[in-house]
Structures are given as C-alpha cells and as structure tokens.
Amino acid sequence: MALSDTRRMLRIMSLTAAASMIEQYQGGGADSEDLELTEEEFEMFIEENKKTAEKLFAMAEKLEK
Secondary structure (H helix, E strand, C coil): CCCCHHHHHHHHHHHHHHHHHHHHHHCCCCCCCCCCCCHHHHHHHHHHHHHHHHHHHHHHHHHHC
C-alpha cells in the first residue's frame, strides 16, 4: 500500500529527526562514565549510533525519491 504524500513527508521528517537526535546525543559530551559503560563498550556504542543514524538517513533519502 502506497503512502500518501502527507504520510511520506512526515515519515521522512521523523526518520531525519531521529537520526539527528542520535548524532546530537553522541556529540553532547556524554562519556563512558555517564553511561556506566567501559571505554570499549562506549566506543562500540558510538559506532552503533553512527551506523543507526546512517541507516535512518538512508531510509529517509529512499523515501524522498
């Protein structure tokens, strides 16, 4: 079932907002101690955040076509 133009626009906005929030969260100054993670876990967390944000941006881009 195809998305209506309004639903498509709102989904794109939602995906983009979520990806932006993920990027801002990791740049917000939190460190491993704040999240109660080891340094290794924190690095993995940052990597996963980047991957997730990239996937969300890609999903939004795909919907824009």
